Amino acid sequence: SAVISQKPSRDICQRGTSLTIQCQVDSQVTMMFWYRQQPGQSLTLIATANQGSEATYESGFVIDKFPISRPNLTFSTLTVSNMSPEDSSIYLCSVRPLGQGDTGELFFGEGSRLTVL
């Protein structure tokens, strides 16, 4: 398993500002992903955070809007840039630990709830 710490847990932001969300894992992980979950909706994959290289973004998400860093195997950040009310959502970090064999289980952080005014 993996213990994931996400910060901040929630924030209220002004339109046009940027916010960086941190994801810290207590053990090394192979894959790290960032998902967005709008209220009452599904989990939408934003990007795969790649260690030491640029993230891989899904259709509809771009690096200028959602820059991601992953400097090592236990830490990643997601920045939501130039926020608008449409960015109000829960952002979730998810990981797949090393040495998990073929179990495939993704572990999720508790999420960061952003409200943009």
Next chain:
Amino acid sequence: GENVEQHPSTLSVQEGDSAVIKCTYSDSASNYFPWYKQELGKRPQLIIDIRSNVGEKKDQRIAVTLNKTAKHFSLHITETQPEDSAVYFCAASPYSWGKLQFGAGTQVVVTP
């Protein structure tokens, strides 16, 4: 890319009855199909998964079936209990270590 459709969006069942949620996927290369449960205000958690070399898998009161020819898979919950009330998400991926594309979710409400 993969597209996963999930039905129904809401499901209300009497305690003790069975619940069935169905998903279809578009990418014939998908081989890994997990199900996640998300209780209100909590993070999603894996409850069961199945790979394409298996047609059915059971774990106590929950089971998953897979029909690769028809590209659909289903979650079955028997003898439902109030603690089964949650949102359930299906997902699909070409491999177990890759990214997951989730279905829209099913809100299950178990009434006593």
